[in-house]
Amino acid sequence: MSVTYREAGVDIDAGDALVERIKRLAKPTRIPEVLADVGGFAGLCALPGGLSEPVLVSGTDGVGTKLKVAFATGVHDTVGIDLVAMCVNDVLTVGARPLFFLDYFATGKLDVDVGEAVVRGIAEGCKQAGCALIGGETAELPGMYADGEYDLAGFAVGVVERSRILDGKRIAVGDAVIGVASSGLHSNGFSLARRVLEKEMGLTMSDRVADLGGTVGEALLTPTRIYARAITALLAACGDAVRGLSHITGGGLPGNLPRVLPDGLGARLDLGSYQRPAVFQVLQRGGPVEEAEMRRTFNLGVGLVAVVEKGAADRAIEALAKSGEQAWVLGEVLSVGDVPFEERVLFG
Amino acid sequence: MSVTYREAGVDIDAGDALVERIKRLAKPTRIPEVLADVGGFAGLCALPGGLSEPVLVSGTDGVGTKLKVAFATGVHDTVGIDLVAMCVNDVLTVGARPLFFLDYFATGKLDVDVGEAVVRGIAEGCKQAGCALIGGETAELPGMYADGEYDLAGFAVGVVERSRILDGKRIAVGDAVIGVASSGLHSNGFSLARRVLEKEMGLTMSDRVADLGGTVGEALLTPTRIYARAITALLAACGDAVRGLSHITGGGLPGNLPRVLPDGLGARLDLGSYQRPAVFQVLQRGGPVEEAEMRRTFNLGVGLVAVVEKGAADRAIEALAKSGEQAWVLGEVLSVGDVPFEERVLFG
Numbered sequence: 001m002s003v004t005y006r007e008a009g010v011d012i013d014a015g016d017a018l019v020e021r022i023k024r025l026a027k028p029t030r031i032p033e034v035l036a037d038v039g040g041f042a043g044l045c046a047l048p049g050g051l052s053e054p055v056l057v058s059g060t061d062g063v064g065t066k067l068k069v070a071f072a073t074g075v076h077d078t079v080g081i082d083l084v085a086m087c088v089n090d091v092l093t094v095g096a097r098p099l100f101f102l103d104y105f106a107t108g109k110l111d112v113d114v115g116e117a118v119v120r121g122i123a124e125g126c127k128q129a130g131c132a133l134i135g136g137e138t139a140e141l142p143g144m145y146a147d148g149e150y151d152l153a154g155f156a157v158g159v160v161e162r163s164r165i166l167d168g169k170r171i172a173v174g175d176a177v178i179g180v181a182s183s184g185l186h187s188n189g190f191s192l193a194r195r196v197l198e199k200e201m202g203l204t205m206s207d208r209v210a211d212l213g214g215t216v217g218e219a220l221l222t223p224t225r226i227y228a229r230a231i232t233a234l235l236a237a238c239g240d241a242v243r244g245l246s247h248i249t250g251g252g253l254p255g256n257l258p259r260v261l262p263d264g265l266g267a268r269l270d271l272g273s274y275q276r277p278a279v280f281q282v283l284q285r286g287g288p289v290e291e292a293e294m295r296r297t298f299n300l301g302v303g304l305v306a307v308v309e310k311g312a313a314d315r316a317i318e319a320l321a322k323s324g325e326q327a328w329v330l331g332e333v334l335s336v337g338d339v340p341f342e343e344r345v346l347f348g
Numbered sequence: 349m350s351v352t353y354r355e356a357g358v359d360i361d362a363g364d365a366l367v368e369r370i371k372r373l374a375k376p377t378r379i380p381e382v383l384a385d386v387g388g389f390a391g392l393c394a395l396p397g398g399l400s401e402p403v404l405v406s407g408t409d410g411v412g413t414k415l416k417v418a419f420a421t422g423v424h425d426t427v428g429i430d431l432v433a434m435c436v437n438d439v440l441t442v443g444a445r446p447l448f449f450l451d452y453f454a455t456g457k458l459d460v461d462v463g464e465a466v467v468r469g470i471a472e473g474c475k476q477a478g479c480a481l482i483g484g485e486t487a488e489l490p491g492m493y494a495d496g497e498y499d500l501a502g503f504a505v506g507v508v509e510r511s512r513i514l515d516g517k518r519i520a521v522g523d524a525v526i527g528v529a530s531s532g533l534h535s536n537g538f539s540l541a542r543r544v545l546e547k548e549m550g551l552t553m554s555d556r557v558a559d560l561g562g563t564v565g566e567a568l569l570t571p572t573r574i575y576a577r578a579i580t581a582l583l584a585a586c587g588d589a590v591r592g593l594s595h596i597t598g599g600g601l602p603g604n605l606p607r608v609l610p611d612g613l614g615a616r617l618d619l620g621s622y623q624r625p626a627v628f629q630v631l632q633r634g635g636p637v638e639e640a641e642m643r644r645t646f647n648l649g650v651g652l653v654a655v656v657e658k659g660a661a662d663r664a665i666e667a668l669a670k671s672g673e674q675a676w677v678l679g680e681v682l683s684v685g686d687v688p689f690e691e692r693v694l695f696g
C-alpha cells in the first residue's frame with residue numbers, strides 16, 4: 001500500500017475548493033489599482049495617481065484569542081473584520097490610505113465552509129477599509145491546531161504622500177486629545193476577558209447577561225471598528241490641525257498613546273469624560289480586575305485617539321460624528337519631562 | 349484577589365523583551381528606502397528611484413509542518429529563512445525586486461529565546477533576499493498552540509516597473525524550460541514526509557540515514573533557497589528572453605508550472621535530465637509513495653523553473669551558475685490544447 005498526501009492529512013482538493021470561493025469573495029473588494037490579469041504567484045497593485053513621493057505603509061496583526069470565542073460560538077464570519085481592522089487601523093495612524101490586504105489562514109483540518117465564512121468577514125472588512133483583498137494563504141497543518149480551531153494573520157499595505165506622513169512630531173502642549181469610541185473589546189485582552197467571564201464568573205458564551213444586552217458571546221464578538229472613513233473625514237475637515245493618531249490596542253491607552261507623542265510630552269486623560277461601555281464594567285467587577293490592570297489591558301471604550309490642535313477640537317469631533325463615530329475631548333497634551341513610557345499618560 | 353493579564357497567560361514584559369531583540373536583528377536588514385525615524389504603529393518604506401510606473405507585488409505564505417521538525421529538533425533559527433523564501437520567491441516570479449518583509453509569530457506561551465532564534469532566521473532570509481524586515485507581530489495566544497510550538501506567517505512586498513512585469517504571456521512553443529535546483533524539500537510536503545519517515549520507516553529526527561548524509565532532522569531542515577540574486581543575474585544576462593518564472597511549491601511541477609503558461613500551452617519535462625536528490629528517493633522508497641503522488645506533492649529537486657527563449661538557454665544556465673545555482677534544461681514548451689490544468693505538464 002502506498003502512502004498519499006491526503007492520508008498524511010493534507011487535502012489539496014479542499015484547498016482548491018476554498019480558493020475558488022475566496023476568489024468570488026475577493027472580487028467585490030477590487031479597487032482600480034489592482035492588476036488582475038497578471039500574476040499567478042503574487043498579488044499586483046499599482047499606486048494611485050497624483051502622489052509625488054509615495055511612501056508604503058505596512059502593518060501585520062492577528063485577532064488573538066478572540067478566535068476562541070468564534071470557536072465556542074460557531075460564528076466565524078466576523079473575526080475577519082477584526083483581522084482587517086487590527087492591521088488597517090495601524091496603517092491609518094500615519095495618515096495612509098489602505099491599498100490592499102493579504103490573509104494567512106491556518107488550520108489542522110480544512111473545513112471549507114468555516115474557511116469561507118472567515119474570508120467572508122475579511123472581505124467585508126476590506127470593503128469597510130476601502131482596500132482590496134489581493135492574496136492570501138490557506139494552510140492545512142495536521143497536528144498543529146486543535147480540532148475546529150484555526151489561526152489568522154493579516155497584512156495591510158497603504159500609501160501616503162511623504163510630506164503628509166502623520167508622525168506626531170508636531171504635537172505640542174495644549175493640544176486636544178480626542179477619544180473615538182471603540183465598539184467594545186475590539187481584539188485585545190481576550191485571554192483575560194475569557195478568564196474572568198468563564199473561570200471567575202462561571203459564564204458560558206451562550207449565557208445572557210442583562211448588562212451586556214445579549215449573550216456573552218455576542219458581546220465579545222462585536223467586530224472591531226475600522227476607522228478608515230472616519231480618518232479620511234477627519235483629515236479632510238481638519239488638515240494639518242491633526243497632529244497624531246494612536247490606535248488603542250494591546251497595552252491600552254498608557255501603552256499606545258505615548259507611541260505617537262514627542263519626547264517629554266504626555267497626556268492627561270479624563271476617564272470620566274465618557275460612559276465606559278458595560279462590557280468593561282462587567283469584566284472589572286467580575287474579576288475583580290484592578291483599575292490599573294484594566295487600563296493597560298483593554299481599550300476601555302476608546303478605540304482610537306486623535307491629537308489635534310486645540311482650536312480644531314470641535315471641528316474634529318463634528319467630522320468624526322458625521323462619519324458615524326462617537327468622539328469627544330478625552331484630555332490634553334502636557335509636558336511630563338523624562339518619565340518612563342507608560343507614566344506619560346496621566347489619569348484624572 | 350484580583351485577576352491580571354499575566355495570570356490569564358499573557359506576559360507583556362516577555363513580549364517587550366522580544367521586541368527589543370527583534371529590533372537589533374532587523375537593523376542590519378535595512379535598505380535605504382526604509383524610513384526609520386517615523387511611525388510607531390506601522391512600517392514605512394519609500395519606493396526606489398527610477399521607476400516610471402511602479403507596481404507593488406505582494407505574497408504571503410507560511411512554513412507548514414516543517415515547523416514540526418524545528419520543534420522536534422530544537423533548531424529554531426532556520427525556519428525563518430524558509431518563511432522569507434516562500435514569500436519572496438513568489439514575489440520574484442513576476443520580475444519584482446523585494447523591498448520589505450513582515451512576520452507573524454504566534455505561540456501559546458512566549459519563549460523569548462525561541463522567538464529570537466526564529467527572527468534571527470527571518471533576518472538572515474531578508475539579507476539573502478535583499479529586503480528589509482520592517483515589521484511584525486508577536487502573538488501570545490494561551491491555549492491555541494501545544495507547549496513549545498508556534499506558527500509563522502510571512503508577508504513580502506516588492507516592486508516592479510509595469511512594463512517589465514513577467515507574466516508568462518510571451519511564452520511560446522519551443523521555449524526552453526530551465527530547472528533551477530532546490531536544496532531539498534524546501535517547505536512543502538512535510539506532512540507526507542514526516543508520515544513516511546516517522547510512521548512507515550520508524551525513524552526519529554535524530555536518526556542518521558546514510559543516503560541523507562546526516563540525520564533525518566538535518567536533511568529535512570535544510571533551508572529553502574532564496575532565488576533573489578539568481579533571478580537578478582538571470583534577468584541581467586537574458587533580459588526579455590526570460591519569459592516566465594515559476595516557483596515550485598505545493599502541487600509540485602504539475603501544480604505550479606502551468607500557472608505561468610498561456611492557455612493551450614504545456615511543457616514536456618525530462619525528469620531523467622538531472623539527479624533527483626536523495627531525500628526524495630528515501631521518501632519514495634520508504635512510503636512507498638507512488639511517482640504521481642511524489643510529483644504533485646514535492647519539488648523533486650526543482651525549486652524554480654525559468655522559461656526562456658530557446659536561444660538564450662545556455663546564457664541563462666551560465667548566469668544562474670555564476671550566481672551559485674545549479675540549472676539545466678529540464679524540458680521544452682509545447683502545444684497541448686484544452687486539457688485540464690495539471691495535465692499540461694507531461695513527463696518523459
